[in-house]
Amino acid sequence: MAATTVIAAGSVVRGHLTGQEDLLLQGRVEGSVALQGNLDIEVDARADATIEAVTVRIQGTVVGRVVAREGIELSASARVRADLVAPRLVIAEGALFAGAIDMSGAPVARPVFTAPAPVQPVATASPTGQPSLALGDDDDDPALPGGVDAKNIAFKKKK
Amino acid sequence: MAITHIGSTLVIEGEISGSDAVVVQGRVKGSIETSQGVVIENSAHVEANLTLDTLEVAGDVKGNVTAASRVEIKPEGKMVGDIKAPRILIADGAHFKGNIDMDVGR
Amino acid sequence: MIAAGTSVRGQVTGAEDLTVEGRVEGSVRLSGNLSIAKGAEVKAEVEVKALDISGSLAGNSVATESVALSSGAVVTGDITTPRLVIADGARYSGRVTMPFEIPALGAPAPRR
Numbered sequence: 001m002a003a004t005t006v007i008a009a010g011s012v013v014r015g016h017l018t019g020q021e022d023l024l025l026q027g028r029v030e031g032s033v034a035l036q037g038n039l040d041i042e043v044d045a046r047a048d049a050t051i052e053a054v055t056v057r058i059q060g061t062v063v064g065r066v067v068a069r070e071g072i073e074l075s076a077s078a079r080v081r082a083d084l085v086a087p088r089l090v091i092a093e094g095a096l097f098a099g100a101i102d103m104s105g106a107p108v109a110r111p112v113f114t115a116p117a118p119v120q121p122v123a124t125a126s127p128t129g130q131p132s133l134a135l136g137d138d139d140d141d142p143a144l145p146g147g148v149d150a151k152n153i154a155f156k157k158k159k
Numbered sequence: 160m161a162i163t164h165i166g167s168t169l170v171i172e173g174e175i176s177g178s179d180a181v182v183v184q185g186r187v188k189g190s191i192e193t194s195q196g197v198v199i200e201n202s203a204h205v206e207a208n209l210t211l212d213t214l215e216v217a218g219d220v221k222g223n224v225t226a227a228s229r230v231e232i233k234p235e236g237k238m239v240g241d242i243k244a245p246r247i248l249i250a251d252g253a254h255f256k257g258n259i260d261m262d263v264g265r
Numbered sequence: 266m267i268a269a270g271t272s273v274r275g276q277v278t279g280a281e282d283l284t285v286e287g288r289v290e291g292s293v294r295l296s297g298n299l300s301i302a303k304g305a306e307v308k309a310e311v312e313v314k315a316l317d318i319s320g321s322l323a324g325n326s327v328a329t330e331s332v333a334l335s336s337g338a339v340v341t342g343d344i345t346t347p348r349l350v351i352a353d354g355a356r357y358s359g360r361v362t363m364p365f366e367i368p369a370l371g372a373p374a375p376r377r
Contacts (some may be wrong), residue, residue, distance in 0.1 A: 004166035011161075018169070026161070090351060091350060092350065093348070098362055099360070100359070101359060102358050103357055
């Protein structure tokens with residue numbers, strides 16, 4: 001993934017980050033990240049943050065909350081203590097994870113993180129306002145209920 | 160040398176700190192502190208206090224700067240704020256408004 | 266093994282491995298492994314060694330060894346286990362508890 005933004009291994013960013021591009025995290029972030037792009041968290045990186053992005057790949061440490069419009073992937077070296085919200089999720093063997101997982105695909109009513117008002121009008125045309133995430137937009141699966149509906153199971157004892 | 164690169168669509172409200180060089184193409188409001196160099200590119204808008212080794216400004220900077228080695232404001236650069244650095248270069252065409260202190264006690 | 270045409274309602278206990286291809290409602294407690302095959306429906310509290318799900322499970326589960334959700338699995342309920350694998354295409358909603366520590370901010374990150 002070609003990232004235009006890189007937070008290198010020796011850097012810490014504390015605060016709110018927003019953007020419309022991919023971000024490669026090799027260092028640390030504390031606060032919040034809202035991207036209309038993909039987030040790649042490398043093996044020695046750490047995010048203590050509320051995260052919103054299109055896809056999130058986690059090879060390092062995350063504490064907080066991760067909301068992805070398309071999918072979240074935890075690789076073998078991931079250590080994550082966070083709630084995950086996404087229509088697609090892969091957790092590889094070896095990943096350490098604790099938190100709630102919500103794959104129901106229900107649209108996010110409002111962004112988890114509200115981007116601060118820009119300091120001045122941005123010179124470029126693209127707005128830096130809140131990303132609008134509607135989970136399930138790209139979901140090809142037919143609507144699946146959150147769980148098995150007990151009423152539909154007819155249990156018959158067979159001898 | 161590792162470089163932290165803030166892309167042109169990125170907006171950071173907060174602080175960037177560390178031991179990497181920093182290149183800014185987007186917007187930063189807050190502070191930047193590094194033991195390495197900082198480059199503010201033409202598309203960048205920075206409203207922050209900056210503490211660094213070297214600074215190169217080709218974009219928009221509003222804030223005070225403390226540099227261990229040098230500050231350069233390029234022709235396209237625009238800076239409002241005070242500079243404390245042992246060496247300063249303000250190119251022809253650059254905009255600068257603020258105080259300059261070149262006696263950093265080195 | 267609970268075959269595809271079979272439904273069981275009640276408590277299932279045992280020391281062996283169990284494969285469910287049919288339906289189970291109630292609870293499953295094994296010192297062995299539980300495999301919920303594709304097409305199977307389990308609505309139960311589960312306590313086993315290793316839990317493999319390709320079908321559907323609604324209920325909290327505790328697996329002392331591992332839990333694996335294959336593509337096509339549909340699972341709701343809390344999962345407590347030391348090891349977890351979720352394949353692409355699995356669907357899950359619930360809370361996962363795994364025993365591990367993340368050092369507080371400020372402490373140097375330990376190497377894995």
